[in-house]
Amino acid sequence: MLPRASADVLPKPLPGRDTAIQYGVALLTVILIAAPLLPVLYQSVLDRALYDSGQQLTLGNFGRLLRTDGFGLVIWNTLVFATLTTIISQTLGTLAAVLFGRTNMPFARLFGELFLWPIYLSALVLSFGWYTIYGPAGYLTLLVQSIFDGAPWNLYTLPGMAMIAGVSQAPVAYIYCMSSASITDPTLEEAARVAGAGTLRTLFRITLPLLLPAIAYSAVLNFTVGLELLAIPLVFGDPAGITVLTTFLYNNGVASARPDHGLVATAAVFMLAAVCVLVWLQGRLLGNTRRFVTLGGKATRPRPFRLNSLRWPLCICSAVYITATVVLPIGALLLRAFTSLLSPMVPISEVLTLGNFASMFEYPVYLRSIWNSFIVSTLGGAVATALVALIAIIVLRSDFRWRSPLHYIALFPRAVPGVVAGIGFFYAFALVPGLGGLRNTIWILVAAFTMHFIPVGLGAVAPMLLQMSPDFDRAARTQGADWWTTSWRIVLPLLRPALVACFIILFITFFKEYTTAIFLFAPGSEVIGTTLLQAWTQGEVGLVSALATIQVLVIGVCVTAARALLGVKLYG
Amino acid sequence: MAELVIEQLHKRFGPVKAIDDVNIHVADGEFVTLLGPSGCGKSTTLGAIAGLDQPTSGRIRVGGKTYFDGDKAIFLPPEARNCGLVFQSYALWPHMTVYDNVVFPLKLRKVSTADCKRRVEESLALVEMERFQDRYPHQLSGGQQQRVALARTLVYQPEILLLDEPLSNLDAKLRDRARTWLAELRTRLGLTTIYVTHDQVEALALSDRIVVMNGGRISQIGTPQEIYTRPADSFVADFIGTTNFLNGDVVGAPDADGQTLVSLADGQRVLIKSDRRPSLGDKVTFAYRPEQMRIAAANDQAVGGSIVDADVVSHSYVGGRWQIGLNVGGNQIRIETQDATTDRRLRLWLPLTGGIMFTERTHGKSH
Numbered sequence: 054m055l056p057r058a059s060a061d062v063l064p065k066p067l068p069g070r071d072t073a074i075q076y077g078v079a080l081l082t083v084i085l086i087a088a089p090l091l092p093v094l095y096q097s098v099l100d101r102a103l104y105d106s107g108q109q110l111t112l113g114n115f116g117r118l119l120r121t122d123g124f125g126l127v128i129w130n131t132l133v134f135a136t137l138t139t140i141i142s143q144t145l146g147t148l149a150a151v152l153f154g155r156t157n158m159p160f161a162r163l164f165g166e167l168f169l170w171p172i173y174l175s176a177l178v179l180s181f182g183w184y185t186i187y188g189p190a191g192y193l194t195l196l197v198q199s200i201f202d203g204a205p206w207n208l209y210t211l212p213g214m215a216m217i218a219g220v221s222q223a224p225v226a227y228i229y230c231m232s233s234a235s236i237t238d239p240t241l242e243e244a245a246r247v248a249g250a251g252t253l254r255t256l257f258r259i260t261l262p263l264l265l266p267a268i269a270y271s272a273v274l275n276f277t278v279g280l281e282l283l284a285i286p287l288v289f290g291d292p293a294g295i296t297v298l299t300t301f302l303y304n305n306g307v308a309s310a311r312p313d314h315g316l317v318a319t320a321a322v323f324m325l326a327a328v329c330v331l332v333w334l335q336g337r338l339l340g341n342t343r344r345f346v347t348l349g350g351k352a353t354r355p356r357p358f359r360l361n362s363l364r365w366p367l368c369i370c371s372a373v374y375i376t377a378t379v380v381l382p383i384g385a386l387l388l389r390a391f392t393s394l395l396s397p398m399v400p401i402s403e404v405l406t407l408g409n410f411a412s413m414f415e416y417p418v419y420l421r422s423i424w425n426s427f428i429v430s431t432l433g434g435a436v437a438t439a440l441v442a443l444i445a446i447i448v449l450r451s452d453f454r455w456r457s458p459l460h461y462i463a464l465f466p467r468a469v470p471g472v473v474a475g476i477g478f479f480y481a482f483a484l485v486p487g488l489g490g491l492r493n494t495i496w497i498l499v500a501a502f503t504m505h506f507i508p509v510g511l512g513a514v515a516p517m518l519l520q521m522s523p524d525f526d527r528a529a530r531t532q533g534a535d536w537w538t539t540s541w542r543i544v545l546p547l548l549r550p551a552l553v554a555c556f557i558i559l560f561i562t563f564f565k566e567y568t569t570a571i572f573l574f575a576p577g578s579e580v581i582g583t584t585l586l587q588a589w590t591q592g593e594v595g596l597v598s599a600l601a602t603i604q605v606l607v608i609g610v611c612v613t614a615a616r617a618l619l620g621v622k623l624y625g
Numbered sequence: 626m627a628e629l630v631i632e633q634l635h636k637r638f639g640p641v642k643a644i645d646d647v648n649i650h651v652a653d654g655e656f657v658t659l660l661g662p663s664g665c666g667k668s669t670t671l672g673a674i675a676g677l678d679q680p681t682s683g684r685i686r687v688g689g690k691t692y693f694d695g696d697k698a699i700f701l702p703p704e705a706r707n708c709g710l711v712f713q714s715y716a717l718w719p720h721m722t723v724y725d726n727v728v729f730p731l732k733l734r735k736v737s738t739a740d741c742k743r744r745v746e747e748s749l750a751l752v753e754m755e756r757f758q759d760r761y762p763h764q765l766s767g768g769q770q771q772r773v774a775l776a777r778t779l780v781y782q783p784e785i786l787l788l789d790e791p792l793s794n795l796d797a798k799l800r801d802r803a804r805t806w807l808a809e810l811r812t813r814l815g816l817t818t819i820y821v822t823h824d825q826v827e828a829l830a831l832s833d834r835i836v837v838m839n840g841g842r843i844s845q846i847g848t849p850q851e852i853y854t855r856p857a858d859s860f861v862a863d864f865i866g867t868t869n870f871l872n873g874d875v876v877g878a879p880d881a882d883g884q885t886l887v888s889l890a891d892g893q894r895v896l897i898k899s900d901r902r903p904s905l906g907d908k909v910t911f912a913y914r915p916e917q918m919r920i921a922a923a924n925d926q927a928v929g930g931s932i933v934d935a936d937v938v939s940h941s942y943v944g945g946r947w948q949i950g951l952n953v954g955g956n957q958i959r960i961e962t963q964d965a966t967t968d969r970r971l972r973l974w975l976p977l978t979g980g981i982m983f984t985e986r987t988h989g990k991s992h
Contacts (some may be wrong), residue, residue, distance in 0.1 A: 061734040061781055063707055250901040524716035529676050530703040532730040532781065542729070546720045 064507045064533050071536040075453040080444045082463055085504045091479020092484055096318035104483050112317040131297040133211050135279030141219025142275045146226025147268055151256065152367060154231045156358045159368045168442030170383060170590045172224035173608045175565030177585055178601040179221045182382030183208060184288065195421045196397045209293035214285045222275045229267035232554060233516050250269055252358055267518065270512045273467055277328055283568045298324050302472045321473040328468040364439040384404045390598035409599035420578040423603055425495050430578060433499040438556040440503065441510030450526055467508040469481035474505045475572030493575040501573055502563045509562060510555045517551040557612060564608055596598050627688030627784050628653045629817060636669055641643045645841035646678065651819065658813055658820040659839035668823045671787055674819060676703035686879040686934040688782050697823035709783030713790040717762035717772040723773050730781040748780035768799045775811045792827060804830055825865050829853065833975040837861050859983045862912045867911050869958035878905040889910065889954030896905040896973055899982040911982040913975060918960050923975040930976040937969055
């Protein structure tokens with residue numbers, strides 16, 4: 054028997070601490086998510102703007118919306134665009150995760166890094182990049198036109214737009230698959246190999262099914278992104294007369310001289326309802342998440358698939374893809390920032406200039422929006438990561454009575470397009486007395502971004518939490534630790550890779566966000582995205598390229614610094 | 626250290642009864658094994674004791690402390706129970722060193738730093754892992770991880786020790802060593818211990834008593850000897866040790882001495898003595914351990930038993946002895962002998978006493 058001086062005292066339970074934390078986080082989440090939604094719903098049944106006096110309840114807005122010319126075509130365009138985008142991004146992302154993450158292909162890691170580039174940038178910046186290289190006067194378009202008769206592509210179509218959107222969203226699928234694949238028990242694959250399954254069969258029967266939670270989670274996010282994407286339809290759709298829901302809302306809301314709030318709110322409600330149904334369906338498809346538990350208490354290490362004779366052919370395919378979709382558009386955009394014109398007909402040495410940057414620094418609005426973007430992303434990203442971490446452990450690792458409703462509520466912003474969230478927060482801050490002081494500050498942006506991207510954060514944290522053996526927390530609980538101590542000492546530290554990834558994803562997402570911000574920014578609280586869009590509408594291509602270059606540089610530096618500081622390998 | 630009392634414990638998942646009326650009384654310092662195939666309810670029972678699973682109804686008490694009482698709506702959370710649970714997966718926290726893992730429960734109990742250091746060292750010394758304090762779990766072998774997991778549990782001197790298949794992740798050789806070592810440790814510690822396993826060898830070697838579970842119910846509680854020699858039903862007989870089952874009909878009702886004459890399907894007759902008294906015409910199953918049967922020489926008389934003819938189905942060398950598969954009146958059985966046989970047919974001697982008769986008609990391999 055072990056000698057003992059005196060009996061140990063079990064740690065004194067702190068009555069109610071666990072419960073207080075759980076209820077506090079739940080309440081905060083509910084308030085944050087209800088804040089923009091209730092005003093939008095309210096507005097949709099009012100006969101005039103909700104800040105006017107004398108408004109009356111009405112259902113007339115719905116009829117008015119349906120009678121609006123071409124609304125059916127708008128819906129059709131939106132669905133086609135979102136579906137194509139999701140298919141392209143999930144296919145590319147999953148392929149890349151397996152190819153770059155789990156095989157012995159040459160340069161796999163380099164390609165993996167480059168593959169992620171689109172997500173560092175907003176779809177807005179990427180659109181400008183594609184415009185610069187593949188647009189009607191694009192560098193490559195002109196080059197191809199001089200050889201053949203006309204260019205074989207046209208970005209001003211639904212498939213053309215979906216291609217850009219798919220490429221820009223593929224990294225989301227890639228990241229989720231990678232964080233899941235890197236902690237999958239390799240013996241599961243080896244067991245299949247031993248059972249006689251070849252590389253392909255193992256891939257399709259074992260590896261990909263185990264990636265299902267990651268693929269499903271990111272597919273929901275990407276479809277929603279496809280629905281709520283404003284930049285690409287605005288840059289390529291509007292000139293060609295292709296309208297989707299977001300551009301419909303933008304044109305009738307922001308861009309209109311006299312915004313029709315009843316119509317805008319009703320269209321927003323319509324969008325909400327549609328995405329709600331889809332999100333619900335997705336939840337049904339995913340089913341029992343316990344089936345995907347792959348991380349046991351035993352430490353293991355993944356081993357790569359051998360490609361053998363396919364190594365180099367696949368490597369060349371990957372190189373072509375990366376060059377065409379990542380290197381060329383971004384490279385051309387950066388080059389455009391340092392030139393007054395970009396064309397294969399004019400030698401680059403003749404047009405090199407720093408004029409774009411010089412004129413950018415002449416206007417304080419550009420510098421201010423860069424600074425604001427940085428503050429919103431850092432502070433907002435940290436606050437949001439903390440909130441997401443708390444929600445995740447309450448929902449997935451506690452016996453909180455309302456954890457299922459909380460899970461549902463926390464994922465609900467997936468069904469809230471950025472445009473809707475923007476309009477909603479605008480209404481909310483106009484309605485609630487006392488919040489008026491925050492209205493023209495960046496804090497309204499922090500609140501709106503946090504609310505809007507809780508599901509994105511959960512998507513980064515939940516797969517790892519689901520795959521982490523519950524024995525880790527059970528061991529701590531049986532040894533005398535209450536729920537919060539267990540979470541603080543065991544679960545959250547183990548989650549650290551996922552939390553760092555979550556912060557970086559949120560940082561980048563916040564830094565490049567523009568859709569929500571369009572409805573909320575005011576002179577003094579501009580961010581890069583809103584300023585970019587304004588400059589583009591004014592036709593300042595040089596300034597847009599220069600500002601986009603700043604965004605690329607800031608994000609690049611921040612990501613590199615964060616990785617060096619934290620000493621973790623992001624994205625697998 | 627304390628006694629453990631489980632009374633009328635039930636756990637339902639919808640219509641499925643994971644635990645169905647389980648009653649176990651474990652004395653202070655006793656080592657009791659819950660044994661059964663996967664899904665028999667043994668792990669759920671262990672989870673209920675630790676507070677990780679909430680039972681539907683019943684009572685669990687350790688010493689003077691009520692852990693669970695369905696009637697009085699008492700359910701202590703796991704952290705208020707002071708149980709020690711060693712997981713099948715070991716559940717060593719991968720972000721902490723061995724020292725940090727083991728000191729964690731002491732830190733929770735606000736033990737002074739000096740005491741912490743001493744007690745962690747003592748505890749690690751007990752499992753012969755004191756040299757590995759600064760290692761991380763992934764730098765240890767499975768066997769070493771298992772020892773650290775045990776040290777982490779013993780260091781805070783829990784009321785009772787719960788072991789969930791702690792040896793199942795080790796390879797066979799290591800498992801043998803770990804079993805011997807665990808048996809020594811158990812004698813030294815004298816902790817009230819509940820051990821969950823599906824391995825009958827572990828159960829027989831380590832336990833004071835064994836609880837055999839099947840389908841959420843207890844099939845039998847007894848010492849290893851009782852369980853082995855007097856299994857309560859054919860499930861227990863089959864689960865513990867290698868058992869050969871013969872099916873037959875009673876053609877001679879038991880006499881005063883308890884001797885019953887049974888006819889096999891092919892008409893051969895076997896005399897068996899049993900406490901159970903079936904009636905004439907009953908269908909019965911009776912069981913023998915391999916070591917109870919032997920091959921009879923051509924001129925042997927059926928002294929102290931019966932002799933039946935058997936067809937040789939297979940024979941294989943298993944190191945030091947031969948294992949022979951036989952067909953006796955349609956029943957597949959296995960015996961072990963010292964010598965190889967080339968005969969296609971041989972005579973088998975079955976003892977009068979020692980075999981076990983079950984009045985239910987089951988074949989040993991059919992559940």
